[in-house]
Amino acid sequence: xxxxxxxxxxxxxxxxxxxxxxxxxxxxxxxxxxxxxxxxxxxxxxxxxxxxxxxxxxxxxxxxxxxxxxxxxxxxxxxxxxxxxxxxxxxxxxxxxxxxxxxxxxxxxxxxxxxxxxxxxxxxxxxxxxxxxxxxxxxxxxxxxxxxxxxxxxxxxxxxxxxxxxxxxxxxxxxxxxxxxxxxxxxxxxxxxxxxxxxxxxxxxxxxxxxxxxxxxxxxxxxxxxxxxxxxxxxxxxxxxxxxxxxxxxxxxxxxxxxxxxxxxxxxxxxxxxxxxxxxxxxxxxxxxxxxxxxxxxxxxxxxxxxxxxxxxxxxxxxxxxxxxxxxxxxxxxxxxxxxxxxxxxxxxxxxxxxxx
Amino acid sequence: xxxxxxxxxxxxxxxxxxxxxxxxxxxxxxxxxxxxxxxxxxxxxxxxxxxxxxxxxxxxxxxxxxxxxxxxxxxxxxxxxxxxxxxxxxxxxxxxxxxxxxxxxxxxxxxxxxxxxxxxxxxxxxxxxxxxxxxxxxxxxxxxxxxxxxxxxxxxxxxxxxxxxxxxxxxxxxxxxxxxxxxxxxxxxxxxxxxxxxxxxxxxxxxxxxxxxxxxxxxxxxxxxxxxxxxxxxxxxxxxxxxxxxxxxxxxxxxxxxxxxxxxxxxxxxxxxxxxxxxxxxxxxxxxxxxxxxxxxxxxxxxxxxxxxxxxxxxxxxxxxxxxxxxxxxxxxxxxxxxxxxxxxxxxxxxxxxxxxxxxxxxxxxxxxxxxxxxxxxxxxxxxxxxxxxxxxxxxxxxxxxxxxxxxxxxxxxxxxxxxxxxxxxxxxxxxxxxxxxxxxxxxxxxxxxxxxxxxxxxxxxxxxxxxxxxxxxxxxxxxxxxxxxxxxxxxxxxxxxx
Numbered sequence: 023x024x025x026x027x028x029x030x031x032x033x034x035x036x037x038x039x040x041x042x043x044x045x046x047x048x049x050x051x052x053x054x055x056x057x058x059x060x061x062x063x064x065x066x067x068x069x070x071x072x073x074x075x076x077x078x079x080x081x082x083x084x085x086x087x088x089x090x091x092x093x094x095x096x097x098x099x100x101x102x103x104x105x106x107x108x109x110x111x112x113x114x115x116x117x118x119x120x121x122x123x124x125x126x127x128x129x130x131x132x133x134x135x136x137x138x139x140x141x142x143x144x145x146x147x148x149x150x151x152x153x154x155x156x157x158x159x160x161x162x163x164x165x166x167x168x169x170x171x172x173x174x175x176x177x178x179x180x181x182x183x184x185x186x187x188x189x190x191x192x193x194x195x196x197x198x199x200x201x202x203x204x205x206x207x208x209x210x211x212x213x214x215x216x217x218x219x220x221x222x223x224x225x226x227x228x229x230x231x232x233x234x235x236x237x238x239x240x241x242x243x244x245x246x247x248x249x250x251x252x253x254x255x256x257x258x259x260x261x262x263x264x265x266x267x268x269x270x271x272x273x274x275x276x277x278x279x280x281x282x283x284x285x286x287x288x289x290x291x292x293x294x295x296x297x298x299x300x301x302x303x304x305x306x307x308x309x310x311x312x313x314x315x316x317x318x319x320x321x322x323x324x325x326x327x328x329x330x331x332x333x334x335x336x337x338x339x340x341x342x343x344x345x346x347x348x349x350x351x352x353x354x355x356x357x358x359x360x361x362x363x364x365x366x367x368x369x370x371x372x373x374x375x376x377x378x379x
Numbered sequence: 380x381x382x383x384x385x386x387x388x389x390x391x392x393x394x395x396x397x398x399x400x401x402x403x404x405x406x407x408x409x410x411x412x413x414x415x416x417x418x419x420x421x422x423x424x425x426x427x428x429x430x431x432x433x434x435x436x437x438x439x440x441x442x443x444x445x446x447x448x449x450x451x452x453x454x455x456x457x458x459x460x461x462x463x464x465x466x467x468x469x470x471x472x473x474x475x476x477x478x479x480x481x482x483x484x485x486x487x488x489x490x491x492x493x494x495x496x497x498x499x500x501x502x503x504x505x506x507x508x509x510x511x512x513x514x515x516x517x518x519x520x521x522x523x524x525x526x527x528x529x530x531x532x533x534x535x536x537x538x539x540x541x542x543x544x545x546x547x548x549x550x551x552x553x554x555x556x557x558x559x560x561x562x563x564x565x566x567x568x569x570x571x572x573x574x575x576x577x578x579x580x581x582x583x584x585x586x587x588x589x590x591x592x593x594x595x596x597x598x599x600x601x602x603x604x605x606x607x608x609x610x611x612x613x614x615x616x617x618x619x620x621x622x623x624x625x626x627x628x629x630x631x632x633x634x635x636x637x638x639x640x641x642x643x644x645x646x647x648x649x650x651x652x653x654x655x656x657x658x659x660x661x662x663x664x665x666x667x668x669x670x671x672x673x674x675x676x677x678x679x680x681x682x683x684x685x686x687x688x689x690x691x692x693x694x695x696x697x698x699x700x701x702x703x704x705x706x707x708x709x710x711x712x713x714x715x716x717x718x719x720x721x722x723x724x725x726x727x728x729x730x731x732x733x734x735x736x737x738x739x740x741x742x743x744x745x746x747x748x749x750x751x752x753x754x755x756x757x758x759x760x761x762x763x764x765x766x767x768x769x770x771x772x773x774x775x776x777x778x779x780x781x782x783x784x785x786x787x788x789x790x791x792x793x794x795x796x797x798x799x800x801x802x803x804x805x806x807x808x809x810x811x812x813x814x815x816x817x818x819x820x821x822x823x824x825x826x827x828x829x830x831x832x833x834x835x836x837x838x839x840x841x842x843x844x845x846x847x848x849x850x851x852x853x854x855x856x857x858x859x860x861x862x863x864x865x866x867x868x869x870x871x872x873x874x875x876x877x878x
Contacts, residue, residue, distance in 0.1 A: 086635035087738050109637060138578065145584055146556050159827040167736045169553065169770045169808035171542045171591045172816075172823050173851070174835050178555070178587035187583070199637030221497045225520060227608040227676075247680030288577040292498050309578050330576035346581040352569050356838060357582055363834035375582070 026079060031093070034077050035160075038189060041072055043158035046367035054185040054371055056095060057122030060131050062337050064184050064374040065345050074126055074189060081192060082166070085110060088197050089149060089166050094126025094190040101125055105197055113141040113198040117273050126190040132182020135272035136232040136243065139291075139306045145181035147196045153180060153188030156365035166194045185371040186379060187364040203251040206232070206243045206267065207260035213304065214296055216240040220307050221292060228254050232268055233307035236276065243268055274312075276303060281314035283338030285322055289331030298325075312336075323347055346375060354379075380785060381814050382431035384478055388856040389848035394479055395457050397436050403457060404439060404481070407449035414438035423482045426467045426474040427529070428815055430731075430785055435462065435476035442487045444562070444570065444600045451598065452568040454481050460844045461566065463594040465505065465537025468529040470732060471813025473541065473593050477848050483598065485536050491515050492601070498576070499606045500559050505536025505599045509543075512604060521606035524551035527809070528717060536599045542591030544809035546642040546673075546716075549767040551607065553809070555590040562601035563589060566840050570600070588835070593811050594846040596839040610675035613641065615709045616685055618692035619666035619699040623647055623750075623762075626668035627742030629695035630766045633672065634739060636691060638684055642673040643767030647746070649726065650719050650763040650774070657722030660715025661708070663699055670766065671712055719763040720774070726761065727776035731788040735799030736770045736808035748798055749773055756791040770808035771799070797822050812850045820850075821857035829854060 026034070045052050051069030055061075078095035085108040092101060098118050105111050115135030116128045129151075132144045150164030153176075163176030180190060211219065216235050223230065223242075229250045232243030241263045244251045270276045278284070278301045289295060291309040299322070300315030315322060319335065326333035332347035339345050349357065357379055361368065373379065384391065401415055414420050415437050425432045436459070441447045454461045463483045464474040476482050489506035496519035501512050509530040512523040526545035527533055533543070539561065542554045551557070560574035573586040580586070589596055620626040626645055633643065646654065647668045655662040662669055672688050674681045689700045703709035723730040737745050746762065749771075753760040764772040773795055777788040796806040796819045806812070806819040820829070832851045836843065852860070 084738070084740060086631045086740055088634060089738070132579075132584075142552070142556060143579065145587055146552065155827070155831060157827075161828050161831055162824075163828065165803070165805050167738060167804050167808070168768045169544050169548065169736045169765070170805040171809060171811050172805050172807050172820060173812075173828065174592055174596075174832050175542075175555070175587055175590065176828075176831065176835070179584055181584060181587075182579070183583055199639065201637075224499060225496060225608055227610050229676075247676060247684065249679035249683070250677035253677060288579050290498060290576040292495075293576075306578060332575070332577065332581050334581070349582050350571075353571055353582065353585075356571070356585070359838035360583060360585075360835065363831065363838045 031077070031079065035191060038072070038074065038077065038191070039154055039158040039160070042154050042156065042189060042369070045070065045369045046156050046158070049367050050369060051372045052369050054189055056124030056127035057097065057120055059120035059123045060127055063131060065339065065377065066341065067371050067374045069372070072189065075122065075124055077191060080104065087166070089194055090197055091166060091192060091194040092125055093192055094124060096125050097121070098123045098125055098128050109200045110197045111200050112195065113147050114138060114144050115141070115272055116144065119274065125193055129181050129190060129193055130183060130185045136234060136268055136305050139233070139309060140231050141198065143181070145178040148177050148181050148193060149196050150194040151177040151180050151190060152192040153190050155188050156367055156369060160191065161188065164194065168196055184374045186361055186375050188370060201245045201247065203248040204231070204243065204245045205251055205255045206241060206263035206265065207255060207258050208263040209240045209260045211240045217308055224291070224307060234271055235304040235308070237301055237303060241267055271303070271305060278303060278314035279312055281337070283316060284336045285313040285315060286334045286336040287311040287313055287322070287326045287331060288334070289326055289329040293329035293331070295325070295329055319344070344377070349376070380430070380789070381817065382433055382472070382475060384848050388853060388859055390843055390853065392458055392460055392479070392844070392847070395459050400457060400459055400481070401437055403453050404437065404450065407453055408439065408441070408446055412440050412442070412446060414440065423464065423467070423484065424476060426464070426469040426472060428470050428472040428813070430779065431472040431475045431814055433476045433478070435480045435482035438482045438484060440484050440487050444564065447483070447564055447598060447600055448568040448570070450481060450483055451564060451566050454844060455566045455568070455842060458842065458844065460847050462846050463540070463598050465534035465540070466508065466532050468533040469537060469541060469813065470734070470810040471807070471815040473811050473813035473846070473849055475814045477846070485534065488600070494519065496521060500603050501606055502601065502603045503535055504601060506534050509533050509535055509538055516606050517609070520609050522609050523604050524548070524557050524607050525554045528720065535602050535604065539590055539599050539602055540592065540594050541809070541811045544765070544770065546644060546765065549643060549765070550639050550641045555587055557605050558586060558590060558602065559605050560603040561586050561589055561599055563597040564600050565597050566842060566844055571597070574603070591811070593813065593850040595836050595850055596845065610641070612678045612681055613673060613675040613709070614681050614685060615671055615673045615703050615712050616688055617662070617701045617703070617712055618670045618672065618697045619663045620668045620696060621666065621698050622696065623668045623746050624743040625696035626670055627746055627766070629670060629692045629697065630742055631739045632691045632695060633688055634767065636687060638688060640672050640767055641675040642671065643765070644671045644716050645669070645762070645764055645766035646716065646719060647762040649759065649761035653722040653725050653761065654715045654719040656725055658711070658715040658718040660711050662715055666698065671716055716763070723761060723774055723776065726759070727778060729777050729779045729784070731775040731777060731792055733771065733773045733775065733792050733795050734807045734810040735796050735804055736768065737799050737802045737804035739769045741802045741804070742766065742769065745771070745798065745802055749795055752791060752794050752798070756787060758788060758791050765808070768808070769804065793819060814849055817849065817852045817856065818860045820852045821860045826854055826857065829857065
């Protein structure tokens with residue numbers, strides 16, 4: 023942990039606020055950076071680098087509350103190590119793409135790992151945030167308790183907003199106990215057969231925590247109380263999958279996840295998507311597809327939209343190329359008004375999500 | 380009493396001629412879609428917070444999205460406020476009609492449109508009752524998890540507006556965690572889809588923002604909820620304590636042990652005694668407090684976890700620990716809890732329910748402090764609440780027929796809410812701010828946040844006509860109320876500018 027003193031932390035927050043105020047006054051775009059491990063994700067942002075990684079440290083962690091509050095620049099690895107010592111973890115299993123990856127970046131990116139369909143998205147774990155708005159003012163939304171309906175949920179809105187609405191200063195997260203038992207099994211099943219089986223499994227109260235298809239085999243992870251996990255594992259049979267499979271999937275190290283041009287399709291789990299234009303790895307029971315393809319963007323986006331979902335050019339977007347699926351005009355106009363509500367001068371990561379936002 | 384809107388402190392709009400409004404709405408709606416007679420509108424003059432009352436200009440009862448659009452466009456054109464209402468079971472005056480408003484009741488839009496057991500979703504109109512979704516899903520072995528106490532009557536549109544919780548949300552989440560997609564309509568009559576069929580949608584997470592927005596941003600016209608497989612087994616344990624403090628400590632210890640119960644509820648002596656007389660659930664009436672701890676999952680796992688919970692409760696000082704002997708006793712234990720609110724009628728003519736949430740570890744201190752406040756104000760308080768997530772429901776017992784009765788109850792309630800904020804909690808865990816807690820919002824949020832909330836509202840509703848005077852206090856109201864944004868004596872980031 024960084025050993026900043028209280029006054030250093032205060033000075034750092036003041037400095038960030040001053041930088042934001044100055045940028046807003048001059049309409050200078052800011053590129054907000056934590057560990058800068060996900061610079062590839064989203065459209066390229068010009069502008070001054072606003073490094074938040076120095077604003078680090080745990081503010082409060084009380085294991086019996088299942089809540090941790092840390093400054094946004096805190097490294098995610100440090101947070102996970104701290105939680106693990108109390109037999110707890112982050113429910114949403116975020117990808118950590120470098121040792122400098124910070125909590126602020128993880129929340130802003132809103133990316134979650136294999137446990138997402140079973141334990142919720144990043145925003146489902148966020149209980150509260152403090153952000154700097156465009157006037158350099160500290161805004162505190164939510165809090166440190168799970169049930170809280172006072173005020174609009176500005177805190178959940180920050181998850182996945184790619185820093186376009188504010189500079190995250192502090193985040194409170196709900197954390198989860200590590201279950202007593204975890205086992206993984208794999209099966210030699212083609213995707214269509216695997217998908218049919220997944221559909222029947224998902225209708226049962228099973229302790230599933232990971233369902234992925236690597237192109238050749240179906241992998242199931244079971245987490246929970248020992249008896250339920252053991253019973254499901256015994257019923258399924260299959261071969262043992264090493265835990266590292268899930269780690270590699272989570273941190274995007276598996277096979278084609280390293281492709282220079284990689285698509286992420288988010289689609290209904292039950293969609294029939296069997297003739298994809300490239301090698302695919304399916305996570306989230308089939309609801310998240312990692313596609314290594316040079317097919318035209320339009321074709322891939324249409325493919326995802328027709329299945330009821332959307333496609334993100336996760337890595338390898340060319341200059342000016344769209345990354346996220348376009349929004350309908352009415353929704354995009356609302357996004358612009360909402361951005362202006364938080365960031366009237368439009369200085370926070372402009373264009374990172376969409377051109378003109 | 381905050382049922383009266385104040386021209387100096389609440390957003391107000393120039394009055395529109397009622398006859399003109401009714402004729403404009405009649406032109407765009409079929410016969411029978413409007414209620415204009417006073418006696419017919421009485422049903423809509425309050426929600427579950429019956430102490431707050433007011434008549435709308437007119438009640439509109441649309442049957443489909445097109446009729447909702449027609450009402451909204453007419454109101455936008457004429458500058459008339461719109462208050463959307465579901466089943467009217469809300470407890471914070473969120474559906475209280477504001478002066479001259481159109482009360483938009485979604486109760487006729489009550490069809491379940493589709494259940495997809497393979498996708499585990501249900502697509503429903505906003506007026507569908509919460510429990511009806513689980514009932515429709517039950518043949519597929521599925522259920523809809525959020526279960527507010529009013530689930531028999533409350534509607535899903537209202538649940539979305541309030542981000543409703545319930546007994547099961549400790550394990551299964553709030554409404555926001557169980558939504559797949561929303562169809563909403565802005566005041567201008569523009570329909571938007573938030574969320575979708577996939578697990579996420581591009582852009583900002585507007586579905587999360589919309590959830591719990593109390594009718595201030597848009598009107599929900601269709602909801603797709605996620606369904607969960609029903610657990611194969613469930614069992615409940617009752618633990619009795621001679622001291623409220625010990626019960627509070629047991630709650631924190633259970634969660635700290637890594638156990639997430641499906642429900643973890645607490646009742647103090649006043650509440651459990653009344654509930655026992657009302658329901659005959661078999662509660663030990665000599666206890667100072669009881670905990671009900673429900674566990675679900677595989678049978679063997681439940682047995683093992685029950686042993687651990689029992690050991691934790693005994694270590695905390697429990698005088699009695701009992702597992703329901705069968706399913707009917709389990710149902711009975713819960714019937715007592717669910718009947719606790721109606722049972723209050725045995726103790727006092729009226730009760731006023733508070734809804735603050737606090738960090739769990741503060742439970743013992745807060746319960747003691749509530750006891751002291753209760754004595755100071757000379758009003759009895761019964762506690763029955765969602766202990767597992769620190770969501771308190773102190774029930775202040777009073778007599779509305781006594782001179783100043785409700786005002787005294789409100790004054791005590793305000794003190795309890797400010798205590799919750801000072802303890803690091805919130806003024807409302809699940810009932811919403813509505814009209815009722817609008818002054819206490821000034822204690823929880825500063826002017827910078829409140830300004831941002833209004834800016835968010837303006838992004839959706841530039842004219843400010845949707846449910847005005849609710850949920851977000853005007854800066855003028857906060858100045859008048861005089862509350863400062865203070866947590867335990869110090870404002871967070873006090874050194875940074877606050878506007």
